[in-house]
Amino acid sequence: MAKIEVLLPQWGMGMSEGTITSWLKGVGDTVAEDDPIAEVEAEKVEETLEAPADGTIVEIVVPEGETVEVRTVVAYIETTD
Template identity: 55%
Template sequence: MAVEVILPKWGLTMEEGMVSEWRKQEGDAVAEDEIIADVETDKITNELPAPASGIIARILVAAGETVEVGTVLAVIAADEAEAARIQSGS
């Protein structure tokens, strides 16, 4: 089952963040809690861990893009077959 990677709220005043770098790309395998991206806020840069193990099926927010807290940044698929379905849009 696919898991959404959501921009968390790291501080009381945080409203948005910018994905400064994706450390993993579509098709890469990841382990739960492995750092997959760096996100800049108005105060600091945070490391974004994977919420689950699997394969990065789709990155929805490009590096350099600023989005609101709660935005889905990427989708992690459980296996290669599911990743292929997500990437093909099925």
């Protein structure tokens, strides 16, 4: 089993940070690659954060309402390989 970092992506050239407005999945939830897992507000636009791999969410690092820089680890997914 591997632990995969879920990073806050940079959706636009000028984007430097984003705010997790809501988690759509929680710890213990199984996700498939590209499943929506969180809503993020970046530069006044809502974006959907998608799972980077199949697996189970084992930790949420950034709580709802917190603003973090691009490429910050926001959660971890454990894969079953």
